[in-house]
Amino acid sequence: MIIGVPREVKPDEYRVGLVPAGARSLVLAGHTVLVEKGAGDGSGFSDADYGVEGAEIVDAAPDIWARAEMVVKVKEPIKGEFDYLREGQILYTFLHLAADKTLTELLLEKKIIGIAYETVRGPGHSLPLLVPMSEIAGRMAVQEGAKYLEKANGGRGVLLGGVPGVAPARVTIIGGGVVGANAAKIAVGMGARVKLLDKSLERLRYLDDIFGGRLETIYANPLTIRAAAREADLLIGAVLIPGAKAPRLVTRQMVAEMKPGAVIVDVSVDQGGCVETSRPTTHHDPTYVVDGVLHYCVANMPGAVPRTSTLALTSATFPYAFEIAQKGITMALRENALLRPGVNVYKGLLTCEEVSQSLDMKYTSLEI
Numbered sequence: 001m002i003i004g005v006p007r008e009v010k011p012d013e014y015r016v017g018l019v020p021a022g023a024r025s026l027v028l029a030g031h032t033v034l035v036e037k038g039a040g041d042g043s044g045f046s047d048a049d050y051g052v053e054g055a056e057i058v059d060a061a062p063d064i065w066a067r068a069e070m071v072v073k074v075k076e077p078i079k080g081e082f083d084y085l086r087e088g089q090i091l092y093t094f095l096h097l098a099a100d101k102t103l104t105e106l107l108l109e110k111k112i113i114g115i116a117y118e119t120v121r122g123p124g125h126s127l128p129l130l131v132p133m134s135e136i137a138g139r140m141a142v143q144e145g146a147k148y149l150e151k152a153n154g155g156r157g158v159l160l161g162g163v164p165g166v167a168p169a170r171v172t173i174i175g176g177g178v179v180g181a182n183a184a185k186i187a188v189g190m191g192a193r194v195k196l197l198d199k200s201l202e203r204l205r206y207l208d209d210i211f212g213g214r215l216e217t218i219y220a221n222p223l224t225i226r227a228a229a230r231e232a233d234l235l236i237g238a239v240l241i242p243g244a245k246a247p248r249l250v251t252r253q254m255v256a257e258m259k260p261g262a263v264i265v266d267v268s269v270d271q272g273g274c275v276e277t278s279r280p281t282t283h284h285d286p287t288y289v290v291d292g293v294l295h296y297c298v299a300n301m302p303g304a305v306p307r308t309s310t311l312a313l314t315s316a317t318f319p320y321a322f323e324i325a326q327k328g329i330t331m332a333l334r335e336n337a338l339l340r341p342g343v344n345v346y347k348g349l350l351t352c353e354e355v356s357q358s359l360d361m362k363y364t365s366l367e368i
Contacts, residue, residue, distance in 0.1 A: 005064070017314070020045055026325060085110045090115065090324065116344045118243065136308065140305070173235075192234075240271065245272040248274060277290040281298050
């Protein structure tokens, strides 16, 4: 199989979809790996690093897309890449289609086989390809929140951990999944007073146990979310419904009731956001203010630490890419039940039920 690795073109995206070690494994197995010139630079991998492992360095993105049977990326295609897509091509990347009807319709029109990292399943309904980036985003959410709480950056001028004689900041985390748990770990470790809200009592019990009482767990409903948002210095949106658009749990009215200079970090913005006032931003222009509350809504947060992110991501994604290359897409999907939920679009059919519900589009069960 011919595997193409284009350079990411989304603003402030420095990750790459395949590392040199992965290229070597594919080449040794008899496959052709095409890497766009400079694709790995942002993550610290040079063209020479890929070349010595047998990859072919290609000067321009159109040549990669034209030749590759499977394109391995990090982020979904954006407008400048739309014309490169061709019928029957395998696109293996984060897609986040539930928040992007235009891209969904395009992939259907082009009859792409789109495998989304965020919906590939693991044992026990886990999301093994999403977990590494969720871990990073959760930890970064507190790091960025603490920075933007500083007065010079537009925040309230509050130190997250406080000092003796002065109370620490109050952090509210909505969602107790991988993002929320990692955010709680960092916030508690920095000495903040942390509340975490989730609608799963089982999950709250688990988090209460592992944090040993250092984390206040609260059942999530509109009243408890409103109360926790009102007292928060930093609010972190960490809500995920796999494959679906994030529910808007924090309303505009709740935002208006927050403290002036409070900070919202909405990690779920790549799935539409769980805060009504959220909209995607970039690392170069990460924040804006609504009703006196500073919003940080960067849709590719792990892209700010691309070396760590690329190594963590590709460790999880590569085994599936290798399996597809070895077996072909049809056999790989037949033999791997965990890979099948990752197929969001298949040759003109929308095959992810959560995306279909979010976009109110026709769903077709994947039959291989």
